Amino acid sequence: MIVAEQKPIGEILKKLPEVEKLLVLGCDTCVTVCLAGGEKEVKVMCSAIRMADKKIGEVTGFSIERQCDREFFKEIEAVVKESDAILSLACGAGVQMLSDYFEGKLVIPGLNTHFIGSNEGAGYWLERCLGCGDCMLDITGGICPKTRCSKGLMNGPCGGSENGMCEIDPLNTECGWYLIYERLKKLNMLQNMMTNQPPRDWSRAHDGGPRKLLREDIQP
Amino acid sequence: MSSNSVCIIGAGISGLTVANNLVNAGIEVTLVERNPYPGGRALFYGCKASDSCVHCGVCLIREAVMNFRRTHNIKSQFSSELTGFSRSNGEGILLEIETHPNIIDWRLCTECGKCIEACPENAVKIAPGWKYYVDSGCNDCGKCVDVCPEGAIALKRESMRESIHADCLVIASGFKPFDPSVNRKWSYGESPRIITGSDLEELFYTENYLPGVVKKSDCKRIAFLQCVGSRNVTEGGEYCSRVCCAYALQMAGRLKDEFPHTEIDFYYMDIQHFGKDFESFFGDVSRKVNFINSNPITFSVDRADRPVVRYESITEQKDKEEAYDLVVLSNGIAPGDKNEALAKMTGLSLDKSGFLYAMNGMGGVFVTGACKQPMRIEDCIEDATGVTGEVLSYLEERVQVK
């Protein structure tokens, strides 16, 4: 699932042009599940924009199944025609699809898209996949070193981990290679540790290990 | 099972819990209460939550009273006492109830408040979660009778005696707070700045926190004295009252919250931790209170009318004197006045401290709550729930025997 977080509303308001009619468009898939752009968020956003001292005539809220599928745009064609701009509460893919489909309309992104990840509990999301296009999970026992190792090392740990925790953040981040080792041991596949991986394409490097999104207000 | 009826003595938290539980199980219940209102002793205790709830349990009593009001099929006799007890030939128990003049009939009162306004002596009071009642101080002027639109007030009612038949008797007559004035040592009553924990509870209820003589601005030092009337054969009971450490610490925490610049000293013998939440709570409160492990020797009052506590400081190995703006005597739980009479009447025995000895089920008499041993509100509810189960089994067995 794609994990996203709403931009601070002040930032959104700054970006909004002074238009007669604004459409706030939510997406009922990933961003609803990660509590960032579903029907409820659309309603809250609409109210907030209406209340903010902004020269916008009318704010309408709407939400479609997926903003990354053209077919769903048919049902909103009429609404979009009437509005002057769209505030999209979808991931980057949705925003781009919208601007492609409705070429004449200005589409403003309402979310910051973070990562592909899993829902670990109420209000806690964890990055699980980098989308690197070159999956090696079969060798590493289902744990991705590119995401789970803070340094993205491909051939075993750096040597800085202690008690299974990463030296970059010894309290919260686990050492990815420690996890891989433990998993491989369980699978009886420790010989995989000896397989040599070709160097990674560092041009698409990311920083700081698995990115986490912690939302205090949702957590139990 | 509708033919079964149970009589409960005392409408405190234990009595109300038993009554509400039994009514839900379809048993006929008669509730006999000495006061003109339900809720018992702890009804006028106040909430002690500071930042968060400290589990004092006072709200559970409000809840029980509200539930009782909503249950319209409990027979209740307020301002009443048990005066006679006899067994009727294996057919259950015959009880004699004496009802004292019950000035306001709660079944008619609509809480319009006209009587409160009319009363020149301020004798009409309101019980939390309940209705109006007439307290001492009434001089029979009759003004309230004239204004009551419902005709719920009658001043010159006579005492009534009534016999009721019950299959079971549940005694939940509660406790009496230990009265420190029996011993001159505590100087209770000599200065309005020396109050008991029960007095402070009632001040908490009215949200005054301090008695009228102490002003918020000059309340700099408060002392809590533990084990007043507990764990001392010569001055009170031999037993630990089990509630005083908890309530005193809870109140100290609340006072510190209310008056952040006040110093609170806590004189204690042993801190009695118990309960699952007590440890975290204790850690919280120990930052707010100075603990002094000593029992004070003497009391006196200084020229500014402040109580002075003389105690032996263990760390400094000498006697010390401290003056306070307010001294709270954390009085413990003493057996109720009626325990002896009740025991004599019903054939129960008393333990050596004077609490009723529970031999539950013997001849259909059950004992629950603080008349059995010192208990906290939560414990009373648990105990009363258990006793309800025992009462139900007893009634079922009797039906089978019949």
Next chain:
Amino acid sequence: MNDKKIVAVLCDHGCRNGSKIKYDELKTNLKKSEVIEDFLLVNKACDSGVEFLDAYKGRKILFGGCSLLEERGIYSKIKERLGLKNGEFRSFDVKADLYDLYPDKVNLEELLVCKILSMGTLLYHAEPYEEERIKPAEGILVYGDGITALRTARALAEEDISVEVLETGEQFLSPGLFSQHFGRPDQRGLSSVVSADERRKSERNRVAGFKNVRFLPSDAFLSFETVEDGFVFTFKSGEKRKFGTVVIAPEREEEQSRETGALNLTDLYGKIVCGEPLKGEVVFLLDYAADTSPEVFKDVLLAGKYIKRRFASEVRILMKNAKVSVSGAQELYDECREQGIIFFKYLEDLTLKNNYGDFEIEGTDLYTGDKFLIKEPDILVIPGRSILSPRSKNFAEALELLTISDRYPQPDSLWRLPNETNRPGVFVAYPTGDNSIASLLFSVRARLSTAGIAVNEHIPVVDEDKCVYCLTCVRVCPFKAMTTDSESRVAKVLRTVCQGCGSCAAECPAEAIQLRNLTGESLYQGIRALG
């Protein structure tokens, strides 16, 4: 959508409270609203009977009056007479909710209109429903095979309830061994340590004598699932069994002491059970590693008394606090002092030197102010904190119970009896008080009573079209009342478990969950009607 309009009825007697409301104006104001069909004023509704409402059969009724109406059961009479279902009737206490809250000079009329309109809107949108009661499945699973679990199982079996006992197979001497009693302590006398284990064995034999008790082997449980009328456990044998109620009697164990060579209480009991002579100088050091709880203090007193009497050893008990707040402990404490057990209350300056099991304890006695030095006691006992045994903890975690501080599989809540957990239907058996087993039995019996469990008035209803199956509700529900349903692929409410708090409805990102009779739409409109 149900479009029955509302008939608003107001009793103008006790609740009037001297207000001078112009009722004609009020009536015209209210009738303008979309939801109110008629407005009636009655005098003394509690005395005048309910027949006057007969003309309004088939409408929804909103009734405002004083508390007497509820106390005298008038509302239930009205519901019965007009055949009103739940969701077709609502009442409010005019005095408490309105007149008592505002000064007389304020325009009460306007507020009354607001109140009636907002309550009316809620009622207008409410769906009528029959009261539902669901019977929990038969059968009780008792987890644990300590004395508490066995005693509970026996008590249930005596009531003709079939019980299955899931044995843990962990039969260690628990620290609570001494305090596991079910009567008053002075009745019990000094329980011999050896017989405590014997008692467990004899209790097990007694329980096994009941036809309706079945013992399940230890470690038999694999996974479990909550269903509407109970819990389905899958056992390792592949067997699936449904239980309506689960009672766990979690075993507790003592944390290991950090000091090598020192015994904790469990070790000491082991020695006593094996009949090892405990001669010489026996020292108990309390409040050292952790604060000693009153229950443990009592255990120490019992153990000390036993050792003193049996072996004529010299027993010293060092402590900061004498925690005598469990029943009978004060008497025992006094008895121990009389019998010559020496008590020290030490100050903060206590030091413990440990030279490979040769201890040296130095400190100051609080009462005399004298320094004391205890050199190389024969036996040093440092009681540890009692915690849930790992197995019990796993079980509690598998059942998703909220646990506090490693010790109690219960939420920290005033509103529940000490034997109740955050999962309705799961109970904890602890001998916390003299009557705790009886109160547990009462709770279990109330659950099993023929009437069944009433479905909460505010139960959430999931809109299948809107639900995106995001599982937010499953994660936020404090009672674990929401589950997944792989067939319909929407969240499912376990109706007997739900308590109707509305956390799920508040957090649902798709607004797909609404509380019955308190839907979001009616709430917004109700609030809008206020002003």
Next chain:
Amino acid sequence: MEESLLIIYCSEGGRKALQKMSSEGFRLPSGVCTFELPCTGRINDVMLMETLQNGVRGIFVAGCREENCKYLDGNKRALRRIKRIKKLLSDAGIEGKHIEMQTFGPDEGKRLYSAINDFAGKVGVS
């Protein structure tokens, strides 16, 4: 009612505190409406936002004391939600002072009274 305040209270702590307040003779300021919910945990963002958008000057939520929620953590959830809305509002250039939540024990009538009055003063409703 342009100049109005809405008090949302729960059926437990909030309600009892309100009752205590009235029994002690304290009265609510004019223009204050009350609304009861079973638990403050039911309050959600949409409800608050729509209410404010409809011209209510302020919303005051009275819940139970922390650790004392009958539904375990409804009040804590509500507190966090209200914190979130406050931040959202202030980010949007509307002051967050229009929403406030406080928790009350059953006896804290006097405190409830002063809290409501303070709040009314803050949002400019007298």
